[in-house]
Amino acid sequence: MRATVIHGPNDVRVEEVPDAAVRTPTDAVVRVVLACICGSDLWAYRGVAQRQPGQRIGHEFLGVVEAVGAEVGSVRVGDLVVAPFVWSDGTCDFCREGLHTSCPDGGFWGSVGSDGGQGEAVRVPYADGTLVRLPAEAAGDERLLTALLALSDVLATGHHAALAARVRPGATVAVVGDGAVGLCGVLAAKRLGAERIIALGRHTARTDIARSFGATDVVAERGEAAIAAVRELTRGHGAHAVLEAVGTEDSMRTAISIARDGGAVGYVGVPHGGSAGVDIGQMFNRNVALAGGVAPARAYIPELLADVLAGTIDPSPVFDRSVTLDGVPDGYRAMDERTALKVRITF
């Protein structure tokens, strides 16, 4: 089969690799129908996050079950399914508590020895604990299928940020980051009843999506000017809930600074600035909480799926470009150069 392989910084290639196959009785093989490139893949692409040359890449996909091991009971060959961005056994303490990302049997697509999502097929460990069935009818609806692909990561991650930031009905929310996760954070905050949503971003195409997702205000400034702008919009107080969806030192500093006293920052941007942006003195004096982390997407998919199917939320606009598998290297370049927001891969 063919799949995307990362050989080094700025070097992803689509190559022939061994076919995905059931290896243990709890495995399934999923023939990928739709996948995509994540902002977090760019950390590897840029060489900031280390990868071994030859590792697979991609962690967001949906597709059709092609084979199952003898112990798989929840999905059958032919089922349309979506995978969260980590696999998990579904039975341990953490999975039962909804923190599937801490499953001791869990793992990340594309880690050494595993298939990545940006390929023709994926061996899925712990299929019962990992995959979520989608209605077969969705297969024929490209817009819906695209929206469902967002369950894999960005919508679930935006939702995690909103929960971690304690978004409540009536809350004033600020979202730092106008990437796909930040935009999904706007959607999630709106879904949780936020009254006012301030989106920080300066790419009009993106902030237009933010507005369509429920943002009531857009702040195009950065750094100190952004902090001042958010404070001015909030009677000097800041936002009850701040979603941090970037992961740099600056974005964390901004997020903490625009939180209202007693508020919370829900951070889901993979931290690449160390702890330098975490101003503990400011947090202490103002009782600003910091929560979040890697999103347990598997826990959230059922509830978000219901809303996507009902049409009450539609994250599909975050995908603004499509490539075929051969076009994946172009897709990375486009996202790296910020000419594309989020690239969908069709098969």
Place this chain on the structure above:
Amino acid sequence: MRATVIHGPNDVRVEEVPDAAVRTPTDAVVRVVLACICGSDLWAYRGVAQRQPGQRIGHEFLGVVEAVGAEVGSVRVGDLVVAPFVWSDGTCDFCREGLHTSCPDGGFWGSVGSDGGQGEAVRVPYADGTLVRLPAEAAGDERLLTALLALSDVLATGHHAALAARVRPGATVAVVGDGAVGLCGVLAAKRLGAERIIALGRHTARTDIARSFGATDVVAERGEAAIAAVRELTRGHGAHAVLEAVGTEDSMRTAISIARDGGAVGYVGVPHGGSAGVDIGQMFNRNVALAGGVAPARAYIPELLADVLAGTIDPSPVFDRSVTLDGVPDGYRAMDERTALKVRITF
């Protein structure tokens, strides 16, 4: 009147100062009956926290109302009252939400121009928003009065840490720090229904108090050994809730490392290690939250007071030495040298 004045590192003196007096219609003057020295006063005493030479010091006291301004309605001359460690107006958005420490009219006892708690009397701004009445009968009960003094700061602060760490019935809790706040954190965690409470500390006199307050386990190790010991006590998982009551880089690092995935660190130790102990990468991967800060003691006093009066909690054992006002410099030395846990000042 006489009060404690800080002139520089290791230099606190008891001196004649201007009498406390009502200056605005919302002021009261409280004649101090009982005060104490706080672990956080030592940061100033050691020169780590800056003070202007001549500033007053001390932020925990209870006493009898001696005078009130024309607009004071909630307390009367002769009332026995306790003060939280910051004053607050009681009417702003933050006070009404229970975050009195963010009151824009609030302030800290001993800040420039204000009286400190370690003196014969204190001018209390916003008396209605600040003071809490105590039953007159308590005046004759030294043990009870001592317990009530803890409402001013350490008991409220331990409670804040427990709330921030999300202590729930049945939870496994770890407490970093065996000072008065850490010990009160044990008491607060027990009160909130913690099933297992691991106290980290190596001064037997203190960990004995921790056990009497509800600690089920004591870990005397530090650093990596402490982390390993807590993990061993918790099937490798760590504690659901960790109370950080020290404020150094090491203590924060330990606190985050012993939290269970998905758990929370409630920190109330005044941060003196910057953000260096905040391992954001570890927090991210394991979804460990960090919350807390300066405790809004005023918000908690009524509920904690009820339990102290009912006898269901008794923080008085954290006070292990008494001095008169003249003995305050000796009290600082004793706490600085760790020969005293918490020094009470009688008048």
